[in-house]
Every structure is written in structure tokens, then in C-alpha cells.
Amino acid sequence: MASVALFPGLSDELGLDIEYTQAGNLRLIESPEYAQTMQTDIGRQQDLGLDVRWLNADDVAAMAPALAPAAILGAGYCPTDGHVNPFRLTVGYFQAARRAGADSLIGREVRAITQTDGGGAMVQAGPHTIRAATVVIAAGAGSAALCQLMGVPLPLTPFCHQSMITEPLPPLFAQMFGTLPAGLYFRQTTHGGVHFGGGDSIRRAEAHTTPQTLRYMTGRITRLLPMLRGVNVLRAWGGVDAHTPDGMPVIDRLSEAALVATGFSGHGLALGPIVGRYLARWLETGRKPALLSPFGAGRFKAAL
Amino acid sequence: MTEIIVIGAGPAGVAAAVTAAEAGARVTLIDENSLPGGQYFKQAALPAPASLPPTLAENFRQGQALLAGLSHKNITFRGNTLVWNVTPDRTVSLYGPAGPETLAAAQLIIAAGAYERVMPFPGWTLPGVMTVGGAQLLLKGQRLLAGQRILLAGTGPLLQVAGVQLLEAGAEIVAIAELQPLGSIIARSPRFLGHRDKVKLALNNARRLKRAGVPVKFGYAIVRATGENEVSGAVIARVDAAGHPRPGPESALAVDTVCLNFGFAPDTRLTQLAGCKHHFAERFGGWAAITDDNMETSQPGIFAVGEVRGIGGVEAALPEGRLAGQVAARKSGYRTDESAGPTRRAARRARALVGQLNTVFAVKPGLMTLAQDDTLICRCEEISAGQLRAAIREGITTLNNLKPWTRAGMGRCQGRICGPILAHLLAAETGLEAQSAGQFTVRPPVKPVPLSTLLPQNNNDEVAHDK
Ligand SMILES: Cc1cc2nc3c(=O)[nH]c(=O)nc-3n(C[C@H](O)[C@H](O)[C@H](O)COP(=O)(O)OP(=O)(O)OC[C@H]3O[C@@H](n4cnc5c(N)ncnc54)[C@H](O)[C@@H]3O)c2cc1C
Numbered sequence A: 001m002a003s004v005a006l007f008p009g010l011s012d013e014l015g016l017d018i019e020y021t022q023a024g025n026l027r028l029i030e031s032p033e034y035a036q037t038m039q040t041d042i043g044r045q046q047d048l049g050l051d052v053r054w055l056n057a058d059d060v061a062a063m064a065p066a067l068a069p070a071a072i073l074g075a076g077y078c079p080t081d082g083h084v085n086p087f088r089l090t091v092g093y094f095q096a097a098r099r100a101g102a103d104s105l106i107g108r109e110v111r112a113i114t115q116t117d118g119g120g121a122m123v124q125a126g127p128h129t130i131r132a133a134t135v136v137i138a139a140g141a142g143s144a145a146l147c148q149l150m151g152v153p154l155p156l157t158p159f160c161h162q163s164m165i166t167e168p169l170p171p172l173f174a175q176m177f178g179t180l181p182a183g184l185y186f187r188q189t190t191h192g193g194v195h196f197g198g199g200d201s202i203r204r205a206e207a208h209t210t211p212q213t214l215r216y217m218t219g220r221i222t223r224l225l226p227m228l229r230g231v232n233v234l235r236a237w238g239g240v241d242a243h244t245p246d247g248m249p250v251i252d253r254l255s256e257a258a259l260v261a262t263g264f265s266g267h268g269l270a271l272g273p274i275v276g277r278y279l280a281r282w283l284e285t286g287r288k289p290a291l292l293s294p295f296g297a298g299r300f301k302a303a304l
Numbered sequence B: 001m002t003e004i005i006v007i008g009a010g011p012a013g014v015a016a017a018v019t020a021a022e023a024g025a026r027v028t029l030i031d032e033n034s035l036p037g038g039q040y041f042k043q044a045a046l047p048a049p050a051s052l053p054p055t056l057a058e059n060f061r062q063g064q065a066l067l068a069g070l071s072h073k074n075i076t077f078r079g080n081t082l083v084w085n086v087t088p089d090r091t092v093s094l095y096g097p098a099g100p101e102t103l104a105a106a107q108l109i110i111a112a113g114a115y116e117r118v119m120p121f122p123g124w125t126l127p128g129v130m131t132v133g134g135a136q137l138l139l140k141g142q143r144l145l146a147g148q149r150i151l152l153a154g155t156g157p158l159l160q161v162a163g164v165q166l167l168e169a170g171a172e173i174v175a176i177a178e179l180q181p182l183g184s185i186i187a188r189s190p191r192f193l194g195h196r197d198k199v200k201l202a203l204n205n206a207r208r209l210k211r212a213g214v215p216v217k218f219g220y221a222i223v224r225a226t227g228e229n230e231v232s233g234a235v236i237a238r239v240d241a242a243g244h245p246r247p248g249p250e251s252a253l254a255v256d257t258v259c260l261n262f263g264f265a266p267d268t269r270l271t272q273l274a275g276c277k278h279h280f281a282e283r284f285g286g287w288a289a290i291t292d293d294n295m296e297t298s299q300p301g302i303f304a305v306g307e308v309r310g311i312g313g314v315e316a317a318l319p320e321g322r323l324a325g326q327v328a329a330r331k332s333g334y335r336t337d338e339s340a341g342p343t344r345r346a347a348r349r350a351r352a353l354v355g356q357l358n359t360v361f362a363v364k365p366g367l368m369t370l371a372q373d374d375t376l377i378c379r380c381e382e383i384s385a386g387q388l389r390a391a392i393r394e395g396i397t398t399l400n401n402l403k404p405w406t407r408a409g410m411g412r413c414q415g416r417i418c419g420p421i422l423a424h425l426l427a428a429e430t431g432l433e434a435q436s437a438g439q440f441t442v443r444p445p446v447k448p449v450p451l452s453t454l455l456p457q458n459n460n461d462e463v464a465h466d467k
């Protein structure tokens, strides 16, 4: 929720349009057996104070007429959710960091991190050696190896997620869509392409697509949006994220000179901005913000 | 499981298919064009027209001799069929008249050819500015002239070859602007002494252009194309050894067509998708698939032949295709009696020559200064040189980083056209070698296909995921 509150102001804060569209999120129900599950979910989330409600088939049709009405029984609707352009979000933060005085080294792999005598850290990136009081490991699927280097093994597993994008289309809908059971999500980008993903994420460190997963995703989205059958797909791709056993990130101190923030388990885009903000506060004050306390590495002691 | 699948029915792919079929193997040969022949024998599958200019007639004869082999009963040719994805386990995804289809190959031969390189300058996106290959295609395919008053610009022997063809067909060649100074070509000409026939051919072309009064300007580059809605003029200027335009007079030419060719780049999209290893060198035309002596790539059972291995011309493509056809047939359990030695030698000899040509006629980094900040580089997404330079100033050094940063290479062509240009731009701005920019990661589909192409083909696709 804290994260959601952050997004609307980000384009201004970063000085770059991150193409944030806040038009709500619909989790679509396609078979009756899941309608009850969804109702229960909604009840639970409402108890937590979240603005979610049930939409019946007619409500969904009114809200998103592009969807095939026959395929949908209803949806769980959260009006505050949105979607962004992940590239612009990342570039925006990068540029803002540079403006704020951060140095950068792109295209260099960190192969060694050592603790220095004075209590700081020394990072080896290609031919460069960088000394710092604190190093933050936020290397996605590359974090496991770096934490290992620091002598702190974490139960992180690489998972490959896949998605596709179509050629640009006239505006169809502004909302973000998901399904229950999970397996498909989609949105229309500012550029006009319908971006969709899902399938099962595959446990592997290589970021490439698998024909079977692409077919699965295509089968699912064309049931909900039959008009897409004749639309060209421009690109399919895979990306690897670090997953934890409980699907929650690890944000903790590894040593005197190192913090870690990783294991976003497929949700790092939504969580990245807020986590970054609290990490910065932690670095500034030297005190771990309470909000981050559930994400300690200690919770995995038994798993190792 | 198909015994052997050959992707690409150019000289390399056809030679591979025929050789393997004659050894007894069953071959499926696939091309996105309706007819086999590839770049060089584009129209040879059709009956030769009654009257053809002499250079085209010779091309037809050679092509027909090669394509005759495709009538072998073991060969299935599937035209109009795009291979839009290949995986390391040799699964090939097709989009063609038979609908979407996925084939598995025991042996896979990739002979996908090359594409032409161009360099940007103000006005290069005007209608009427095209590639030399595009103009040749009109000529060979539809007997059409791309224009009446043509400037050919770029670098390499193809400019003069095409100049003669267009001249024979009745066009006026206003000028040929060859990037390399004549002196540097002559200084390096001893490298071609062993290839007397080729040198003779080149001199012959030069003589014919001279007789027709075509000015061939060595050490010149096109610096600008002008016109309202289509090209009506072009400006050429002398360039220095690094490719920077020299101060001094420019020549403005009245033209209705500009044909560009700055050499070729191997089309490695399929070998990249298949996970094959690649290497970079100017003499290959850039990034090319690595193979062993048997044309097998780093992925077992996947072969690469012809231009995909590096720009080598027809005379490398044919023996390499035969070699791969033989080896793939043998791996499928068929005996072949042809000895590989002479075939290998022929391929090496042809490659040695073209490799030299590729280095003599290399693109020069200084040409990148021609692109003004408002000159488009990525045409699909309309990204300008200025936007790209700004990103590079922020520390971007690779194509793969430039893509999400700027959207360059994200459009319909997936960076096929702008990729080599962006590598030059990165090199020019950062001072790094062009190869350090890397290659764009290739994403399926290699060309846009309707989503219906990816629909589940059987129940397996469902079961695996509905959990
Ligand atoms: C197809 C797909 C769809 C997704 N959809 C969503 C979504 O809808 N919502 C959502 O919230 N999340 C989504 N995600 C997940 C999200 O992208 C990730 O959770 C998020 O990117 C994780 O952020 P991160 O900063 O931890 O790691 P990353 O984004 O992976 O960044 C890590 C960086 O560290 C670099 N690195 C790694 N090792 C080293 C090293 N040794 N030296 C130097 N650099 C190194 C990497 O190159 C990389 O740039 C999706 C992911 C994919 C692939």
C-alpha cells in the first residue's frame, strides 16, 4: 500500500514520464469454482483496509468492453492499482541518482567484495576497485553469488518469467488484468502494444523463452481477447528474478559493511521504489526502519 | 522427427539439401520466399525471360543448374514459410500457408544468408533512398528500374556490379560514390593476385562504366539526400582516411534514386536463437556463427553455412552447403562418397578472397558524424541520433542496454537495420571497439507473426501449466 502511494508522484520526482497508469487491477474469474475463492480473498483484503470489491460479469463488461463477455464470470477489482513502463522507471531512477551525485559503472560485473580493515567494503568490478563504507547488494538473480562471496548463503533460486508484446493497437483498456487462478496478466502499454505474461515461471538462470509457455500464454489471452488472434506479436522474452522460499524479499544487513535487498520473487517492480526509499533511510540514519523488519534473512535459518 | 531441416533456400541451403538428399536422407527445405534461389539466384526458379541483359542471363544459367537438383524425391520444399523461432534442441517454429506448425529436426542446417548494411546521413529515410539489393530485386524480379537517374553510394564491389546491371537495363548512373580512395584499394590489390578471374571481372566493370561516362568517385561519401516528399538530390563529398567529410567543395547531384550498400552483415538471428556461439571480425562482416571444419556450430546437430558463417559470397556458400549436407547425411546414417577435402579447400579459398574484400571495403567510423542529432537512426521507433548520443553519454556501452533505454531496436525489425549502425555509433561516441557493443539479444518471433501462430497445438500445452 505504501508502494502504491509512491507511484503517482514518481514521474515528477524523477523528471521522466514513467508512463504510470492508475486505472485499477481486475483479477478475472473464468470458472465458477474460483468465484468463491475470490470472494473470500476480497473479504480478507477488505479487513486489511484495502479498497477491493467484487465485480460481476456485467460490471466487467461495462468497464472493459474489449474483453470477451462469455469468457468472464466476474472479477476482483482494486481501483488503486496501476502499471508502469519498467524501462522508464529504471532509467528515471538512474538519471535521478546521477543528478544527485551518484557515480555509475555500467557493463561491469562485480566478481569480488571484500571487507576492509577499517570496517568498510572493497568492490572489484572489472578493472575498477571501489571502496565504500557500505555496499548494498541488489543484484537480482546475481545476488545469491554475491551474498555467498560475503559468506552469507541465502536460499535464493533463479526463476525465469516470460512475456510477450503485440504491435501497437488503438486504446483498448487502461486497467491492469490478472487471473485467478494465476497464470496470465496483461495490460496495454502507453505505446499501444498489449503486453502479457504468465505461464509457469521456470526454475532456471537462463533468460530465454520456451515455446510451450508462449503457446500456453497465447491460448489463455486469446480466450479473453479473441480479437488478438489476428494481431501481430512483436517480441517474446524471458527474464530471471531471484525467488525466496516464502515469496517475500530479503532485506537485511549481511555484515558490518553490507546490506542486501533481493529475492523479490517476481514483484520487484511494484516493490522496488518503496524498498529503495526505506533502504536509503536505513543508510542515512543507521537504523533499520521497522517496516523492513519482516524481511530479515534470519527467517530462513531452518531452510539452510 | 524430420531427418534434416534446412532453413534458407539460397545457394548454401540448396547445395546442402541436394547433397544430403542424394546421399539418401530426407530433407525439408524451408524459405520465407515463395521460390528457392536466395539472394543471388532470386528468379532462377522461373523460366528465363526471352531477352535478358548478358550479366543477368549468366546469373540465370548458373541458378537453374543449381536449382534443378531440388527435384530430388527426398526433398520437400516449403516456400512462403517463415521460421520464426528455433530452440537449441532443434525445434523449429513455422508460419506459412499450412498454418502454424512446429517441427523437430534430428539435424538442422541454418543457411539464412545476410542483410545489407547501410549508414545514416541526413535524408537517408526519404522515399527513393534504398539499398542496392532492393534495386537489384526490382530488376531481377519484376524487370523494373528503381529510377531513371541513380546515385550508387557506399563501399564495395557490388556498387559497380549493380551499376553495370542498372546501366544495361537503361538507367542513367549519375555517379558512384565509393568510400575507399583508389590509392588504398590499389595498395592492397596484391592480396587479390591469386584471383585473376575476379580482378578481370572488376576491371571489366570499371571499363564499361567508364565507357558509359559514369563518374566513379573514389574516396567519396554521400553526406546528404534532399527532397520534399521523395529524394530529388544528393550531395557527395570527399572523406578522409577515417571517413570524416573533408572541408572543401561538395557536389550536388540531381537524382531520383539513391542506392546504398555498405557491405553485408550475416543474418545470425536464427543461430542466436539456437544458442550457437558467435564471433566478431570485420572480415566476416561483423558477428558470425562459429563452426568447426564440418560446418557444425557449438550446438550439436546444428550447422551454419554460407553468409551466416560470415560474408563469403556464392563461391563459399556452395561448397559449405555441400559439406554440411554430407556431414548431416552421414550423421543420419547415410553413406556419401564425395571426399570432403576439395570441397573444404574451395570454400576456404573463396572465403580468403571475400575476407580480404571485406577488410579493404570496411565501413569507416567517421561516417557516423554525418548523422545530425535530428537524423533518425532507428526507423521503426523513430529514435534520433541525438537521443541515442544522450543515452551513450549517460554511460551506455552495449546494444542491449541501449535498447530498453531508448527503444532503439524495439520495433518491427528488432534492430536488424539499426543494429550495425548503433554499434558504429557506440564506437564513435565511446572510443571503444565496435565489437564491445555486443549483439542485440534476439527475441522470437524473428519477424512479427499473428498471435494465432502461437496458439496451443495439442493438449500437452495445457496440462503442463494448469496446476
Ligand atoms: C517477464 C517479467 C515480468 C515481470 N512482471 C512484473 C510485474 O508485473 N510486477 C512486478 O512487480 N514485478 C515483475 N517482474 C519482476 C521484476 O522485474 C523483478 O522482481 C525486479 O526486476 C527485481 O529487481 P532487482 O533490482 O532485485 O533485480 P534486477 O531487476 O534483476 O536487477 C539486478 C541488476 O543487477 C545486475 N547484476 C547482477 N549481478 C551482478 C554482478 N555480479 N555485478 C554487477 N551487476 C550485477 C544485473 O545485471 C541487473 O541489472 C517481472 C519480471 C519479468 C522477467
Ligand SMILES: Cc1cc2nc3c(=O)[nH]c(=O)nc-3n(C[C@H](O)[C@H](O)[C@H](O)COP(=O)(O)OP(=O)(O)OC[C@H]3O[C@@H](n4cnc5c(N)ncnc54)[C@H](O)[C@@H]3O)c2cc1C
Residues within 6 Å of the ligand: B007, B008, B009, B010, B011, B012, B013, B030, B031, B032, B033, B037, B038, B039, B040, B041, B081, B082, B083, B084, B111, B112, B113, B114, B115, B116, B132, B133, B134, B136, B158, B161, B267, B270, B305, B306, B307, B308, B312, B313, B314, B315, B317, B446
Ligand atoms: C544485394 C546482394 C547482392 C549480391 N551480389 C553478389 C555478387 O555480385 N557476387 C557474389 O558472389 N555474391 C553476391 N551476393 C552474396 C550472395 O548473394 C550470397 O553469397 C549467396 O546468396 C549465398 O548466400 P546464402 O545461401 O548463404 O544466403 P542467401 O542467398 O541470402 O539465402 C538465404 C535464404 O534464407 C531465407 N531465410 C532467411 N531467414 C529465414 C527465416 N527466418 N525463415 C525462412 N527463410 C529464411 C531467405 O529468404 C533467403 O532465401 C550478393 C548478396 C546480396 C544481398
